[in-house]
Amino acid sequence: MSTRERLLEATQELLWERGYVGMSPKAIQREAGAGQGSMYHHFAGKHDLALAAIRRTAERMRAAADADLSGPGTAADRIGAYLRREREVLRGCPVGRLTQDPDVIADPELRRPVDELFDWLRTRLSEVVAEGVRAGELDAALDPEDTAAAIAAAVQGGYVLARAAQSAEPFEHAVRGALGLIRTKS
Amino acid sequence: MSTRERLLEATQELLWERGYVGMSPKAIQREAGAGQGSMYHHFAGKHDLALAAIRRTAERMRAAADADLSGPGTAADRIGAYLRREREVLRGCPVGRLTQDPDVIADPELRRPVDELFDWLRTRLSEVVAEGVRAGELDAALDPEDTAAAIAAAVQGGYVLARAAQSAEPFEHAVRGALGLIRTKS
DNA sequence: GTCTATACGGAGATAGAC
DNA sequence: GTCTATCTCCGTATAGAC
Numbered sequence: 396m397s398t399r400e401r402l403l404e405a406t407q408e409l410l411w412e413r414g415y416v417g418m419s420p421k422a423i424q425r426e427a428g429a430g431q432g433s434m435y436h437h438f439a440g441k442h443d444l445a446l447a448a449i450r451r452t453a454e455r456m457r458a459a460a461d462a463d464l465s466g467p468g469t470a471a472d473r474i475g476a477y478l479r480r481e482r483e484v485l486r487g488c489p490v491g492r493l494t495q496d497p498d499v500i501a502d503p504e505l506r507r508p509v510d511e512l513f514d515w516l517r518t519r520l521s522e523v524v525a526e527g528v529r530a531g532e533l534d535a536a537l538d539p540e541d542t543a544a545a546i547a548a549a550v551q552g553g554y555v556l557a558r559a560a561q562s563a564e565p566f567e568h569a570v571r572g573a574l575g576l577i578r579t580k581s
Numbered sequence: 582m583s584t585r586e587r588l589l590e591a592t593q594e595l596l597w598e599r600g601y602v603g604m605s606p607k608a609i610q611r612e613a614g615a616g617q618g619s620m621y622h623h624f625a626g627k628h629d630l631a632l633a634a635i636r637r638t639a640e641r642m643r644a645a646a647d648a649d650l651s652g653p654g655t656a657a658d659r660i661g662a663y664l665r666r667e668r669e670v671l672r673g674c675p676v677g678r679l680t681q682d683p684d685v686i687a688d689p690e691l692r693r694p695v696d697e698l699f700d701w702l703r704t705r706l707s708e709v710v711a712e713g714v715r716a717g718e719l720d721a722a723l724d725p726e727d728t729a730a731a732i733a734a735a736v737q738g739g740y741v742l743a744r745a746a747q748s749a750e751p752f753e754h755a756v757r758g759a760l761g762l763i764r765t766k767s
Numbered sequence: 768g769t770c771t772a773t774a775c776g777g778a779g780a781t782a783g784a785c
Numbered sequence: 786g787t788c789t790a791t792c793t794c795c796g797t798a799t800a801g802a803c
Binding site: 412413414416417487488491492494495496497498500506509510512513514517536537538540541542543544545546547548549550551552553554555556558559560561565568569570571572573575576578 | 598599600602603673674677678680681682683684686692695696698699700703722723724726727728729730731732733734735736737738739740741742744745746747751754755756757758759761762764
């Protein structure tokens with residue numbers, strides 16, 4: 396793996412673990428096994444590196460969610476697959492955690508990929524809910540946008556509860572609770 | 582207001598805005614209008630100050646949530662009141678945001694008040710859901726623990742979505758979506 | 768109680784040699 | 786491309802005077 400690649404991956408890991416404010420260039424270099432000069436040769440600095448890392452992480456999350464939501468099965472199946480997918484719960488969401496970082500939120504460039512990911516996710520979820528309603532499979536009383544936001548929020552909030560407790564249990568409860576929204580019409 | 586009090590409040594604000602890793606003693610002193618020596622006279626250091634501030638913030642949140650959940654009205658009314666309460670959505674949750682701070686999560690003392698708050702909240706919410714089910718007011722198919730976790734997660738996740746978008750809208754959608762869980766049995 | 772002085776390491780980067 | 790030197794602030798205190 397190239398040095399550039401190792402720097403990028405180290406940055407992705409550190410952003411996940413410590414956020415932008417908690418991540419130092421020195422730590423990136425240590426993780427990547429790269430020297431000072433090397434890092435500043437490949438990237439303009441911490442900001443530049445973080446921007447590239449955030450874009451990548453967001454793109455990966457999008458692909459993973461899309462695989463669940465555009466896969467086979469009914470609307471409820473696909474939302475269920477998204478909700479039940481295995482996650483590293485105690486590490487939190489690598490994109491969602493950035494919303495709590497003041498330097499990311501204050502910087503339009505850094506925030507943009509985060510914004511776009513969640514915007515896409517809510518839209519895609521609401522499309523799937525709408526399909527389910529149209530097919531008569533989900534309760535017609537469900538508002539697609541509201542339900543989509545609640546589902547996305549259950550996952551993001553599940554991470555919050557789990558990290559507070561240092562246990563995956565609250566996350567799993569939240570996911571099961573959210574599944575109650577799309578339980579098949581009886 | 583005493584200097585000690587101003588230091589505490591400044592710390593609460595800064596923890597909310599920047600988290601533990603993003604908050605410096607110097608910033609606390611500036612916000613509080615207190616000198617270096619003054620701060621170290623009243624508190625042992627950043628950690629000590631943060632511990633006192635987190636305990637206070639968590640206690641305030643508990644009292645606010647309890648006012649909604651133990652107020653008058655049916656179970657659905659009270660959960661509705663909790664969900665719809667006005668919040669400073671774009672600032673995020675002053676307690677929930679701490680779960681994304683690596684130094685808070687790594688320190689059992691700092692994490693404890695956060696853990697206790699969310700544990701209490703999920704328990705209290707599940708009691709109210711159980712009451713509603715017993716009263717025949719909520720769908721008997723609802724699992725109280727799962728539903729409680731989903732409701733707490735919708736709020737916490739709503740903050741995440743809202744901060745990503747820098748708009749309160751996704752939060753409001755998530756709350757309305759979560760209300761679907763407790764819509765009165767027809 | 769509050770102030771000023773002092774300390775030492777780290778954050779975040781630039782410069783130039785190799 | 787990578788290395789080492791250097792730089793300027795800041796983070797996080799401690800010490801002792803007032």
